[in-house]
Amino acid sequence: MARPLARVLRTALASAAFAALGAASALQAGTTTVFAAASLKNAMDEIAGVYKAETGNDLLPSFAGSSKLARQIQQGAPAQIFISANPGWMDTLEQDGLLAEGSRQDLLLNSIVLIAGPGTAPDLSVTIGPDTDLAAMLGDDRLAMALVDAVPAGIYGKAALTSLGLWDAVEPKVAQADNVRAALRLVGSGEAPMGIVYATDAAADAEVRVLDTFPADSHPAIVYPAAILAEGDTVETRAAFAFLTGPEARAIFKRHGFGIAGE
Incomplete structure (x- = not known):
């Protein structure tokens, strides 16, 4: 009681x-x-x-x-x-x-993108697709995302990774943040090497760069x-x-x- x-x-x-x-x-x-x-x-x-x-x-x-x-x-x-x-x-x-x-x-x-932070190798190139070994790229590091079961940016990101067959391998490496701007800060500050945010968020932070945009058909329309x-x-x-x-x-x-x- x-x-x-x-x-x-x-x-x-x-x-x-x-x-x-x-x-x-x-x-x-x-x-x-x-x-x-x-x-x-x-x-x-x-x-x-x-x-x-x-x-x-x-x-x-x-x-x-x-x-x-x-x-x-x-x-x-x-x-x-x-x-x-x-x-x-x-x-x-x-x-x-x-x-x-x-x-x-x-x-x-909007659209969702994979971003890299200031500590990531400047020549890192990623093309997002079913063959992208994102888990291997992360190694022991984390992928910053908004809450994947509650916050829209996280929901869209999880849907895209699931659609591409990448979610099961990446899930243990995800660092969930309260909202998409918090996920952006984790990457911009170097606390996480990569993250998934909206394209508009990536454009708002000079400390991050876009590695690739998730295919529009990999997630519901934003x-x-x-x-x-x-x-x-x-x-x-x-x-x-x-x-x-x-x-x-x-x-x-x-x-x-x-x-x-x-x-």
Whole structure:
């Protein structure tokens, strides 16, 4: 009985904390909180700056793995907009009735790449395919990935390795990180010689280089859906969402390497 009770208490405390944050957020007129997948950080920070300059209002991004953000939304976290790195977590929130009706749309596209860090031989060349002996290349070292059963970048990476017949040999060598940016840092800092991240993440870190891109048919299409959350559906939120999904923000996303869904 102690463990269930402890979970109940933790949930109650978390809900109370989120409610308090929501009340505080509501007092900040002109602020729209966006829960965004960690891979969106550079682009979203730029978009928030442009939005502030043009409207005088604030876009306040909060970054983490899509799974973590979705669970926080389920617990009542005070956000108005959610951009997920895969459709699955958005599906979950939609099934829970937590999205504003009709607001969901596919926004961005991405790809996953194998990257190398600063300590890797500069002449290392890799062509990803079923014959790639990635486990042998790693030796006693680790392959950095986001959580392979929860975070989209990790899910896509595991799917690609499985499709290519490489997962069983590589799995014992995987170092899992909380989100894709954390996996990127492991490689950029030299703590792991190689990793699997989004192409946009690799472009954001000068300490890593792309060895190869995983074949598009080795994993599900990488789609970022965006939606307004039902509890935060206001005129102000709608205006912010229109900007986030509009031509100016799309141009910024493209400059950071994202594809645009539907183009």
